[in-house]
Amino acid sequence: MQTHTVTTPFGRRSMTLGMIASQVTAQTAPEGATVHKWHVFRDIKEARMALGATDRALAILDALLSFHPETAFYGDSALIVWPSNEQLIGRANGMSPATLRRHLANLVDCGLVVRRDSPNGKRYARKGQGGEIEQAYGFDLSPIVARAVEFKELAEAVRAEKKAYKVVKERLTICRRDIAKMIETGIEEGVPGNWGTVHVEYQAIISRLPRTAPRQVLEEVAAELDDLWTQIRDVLESFVKSQNLNANESQTERHIQNSNTESKTESERGLGIKREASGSAGETDNLRSLPKRELPLGIVLDACPNLLWLVKDGGGIRNWRDFLATTDLARPVLGISPSAWEDAKVAMGEQQAAITLAAIYQRTDQIKSPGGYLRNLTERAKEGKFSTWPMIMALLRAKLDAAKAVGAGVTEAEGELGAAQRLDRTQKRLEVSDNLRKSIDKWDHKA
Known part of the structure; x- marks a missing residue:
């Protein structure tokens, strides 16, 4: 069994309040908690951006998890692994030692692992007479159990945000396509209206779209386009209802304007379309x-x-x-x-x-x-x-x-x-x- 919990890093690495907070969190795992380490790792990957973890750091975490023989992690079990840098490099696709050290620090900063450094900075385990581990120095994986619920909630929030972003992108694409084709129809079919002004307004709205925009910006632009879409559709529908359509091609005229200049629908006034x-x-x-x-x-x-x-x-x-x-x-x-x-x-x-x-x-x-x-x-x-x-x-x-x-x-x-x-x-x-x-x-x- 372990006789002492190491809290400070070896060598010149300084101690931070964030490290202490991570160590405190690692010790607050619910009693009797059991998690599947690869399920939790999947949630961590989904929430990587929210946690501030790098992709290389996750590759190292994947390697660290593989050094623990058990798939199920328990809140009251010893979850320290002590692979050498050479072993980690071998399982992390051969990244350089400097890269390994940098992204190990990232895992610690994100609170995904806790350092348990030995007096000389080496990673090893001391065993008793019966082969039981008495003291281990290396990386503590306890946050995987202690923060499993947090990781799952973050992953669900990220998935919901991705879905919302995809939905608004689809809505924006369809709305832009509809408006462009409705303006084209209004011009080609001779619907009375200042379609040049409408097109300028449409271009002014979509010109505010940056190359990469957050969902909130897309939502605002989509709302404005929805309003413009509704007004254009109302004008086209009003025009269609005002016409006496005739199936006989020889009597059909596609470019008729209503000569009653005093009759204007509310949608025409709202859209700013003038005769x-x-x-x-x-x-x-x-x-x-x-x-x-x-x-x-x-x-x-x-x-x-x-x-x-x-x-x-x-x-x-x-x-x-x-x-x-x-x-x-x-x-x-x-x-x-x-x-x-x-x-x-x-x-x-x-x-x-x-x-x-x-x-x-x-x-x-x-x-x-x-x-x-x-x-x-x-x-x-x-x-x-x-x-x-x-x-x-x-x-x-x-x-x-x-x-x-x-x-x-x-x-x-x-x-x-x-x-x-x-x-x-x-x-x-x-x-x-x-x-x-x-x-x-x-x-x-x-x-």
């Missing part, structure tokens, strides 16, 4: 006479074919998302500053600003300062005096006139039939209806 200039109460008489719907993408592309030059790999523009991405490429080509572009999207809406940019790009040889021109149109949009319809109508009129001039000026060598076919193909590609042609003629006369 475009073409539908506001402060429109001029000319703007009031324009169609109360969005410009179809096909007509915009026919009026602004130069934009297709920027499409990579010769691909086309199949939807509004492709159109918006292509106008983002055109902006630096025109020398328009990011601030001017952002102001235009806020004032006009992202889709209307993109159409305006495409029209400017089509007339780049006629506009000396695209940036200044866009800022001027932005100011007009803020006053409710701007619409993209006249710009597109003017470009279509110019294209039709050019096509007719080409058809009239074809030489006899080329043949009148070939010219007629080219003119016919051009007019079919434009797909201009009688009403649209009348609108073009009307705006042409007004200009």
Whole structure:
């Protein structure tokens, strides 16, 4: 049996109050307590960060536990092991002596083991006549029993925190995906709203996310995104309910705006989505006479074919998302500053600003300062005096006139039939209806 409990370290190592506290804790194991050493070691690994233990220190603790022959530890049993440094290095994957000493100190500081140093600093056990250990010097593993309940609670808390972190990360990912796609849907389906402003608000929220963020920060950002998600969804649902959907494709129009400017849902006011200039109460008489719907993408592309030059790999523009991405490429080509572009999207809406940019790009040889021109149109949009319809109508009129001039000026060598076919193909590609042609003629006369 042991005759004396050593409390001070050998050599130059100083004594600390933390060591005394660890030794006191090691002696307070519940009477009759029994633990499975590897189960407790698993809890210690889970709670490693909370305990302040290093991964190398846990490798050494694993080796120390393996030197004790019993799997079950009892509160009233001798739990001291006395392996040499060479033996520990062999079971700790061959780490260097200096590394071993440093991480042994870490185990002691964390209160996972207690030093029981001999008078000369060596580790050994003195046995009696019957082979019973009378005194042992080495590392006391009593904290494994005394703090087993604490280790288990810490491990459960760490596991709960990891689960909560994973849940909020999943919630954040789904919310970001939903918001991005709902904004895209609102733009492509022509839902009335200043979607540029909404997108700027969304970007402002997610820009606060650092590369590695604690769960509390993620919870705050997720809560803001949830609120934005709810408002966008309410706007989309209100728009869907306000439409009389028709299954007949020939009668379906995807870009209808409600011309009743006084009817605004609460969700639209809460989100800050405002109707475009073409539908506001402060429109001029000319703007009031324009169609109360969005410009179809096909007509915009026919009026602004130069934009297709920027499409990579010769691909086309199949939807509004492709159109918006292509106008983002055109902006630096025109020398328009990011601030001017952002102001235009806020004032006009992202889709209307993109159409305006495409029209400017089509007339780049006629506009000396695209940036200044866009800022001027932005100011007009803020006053409710701007619409993209006249710009597109003017470009279509110019294209039709050019096509007719080409058809009239074809030489006899080329043949009148070939010219007629080219003119016919051009007019079919434009797909201009009688009403649209009348609108073009009307705006042409007004200009």
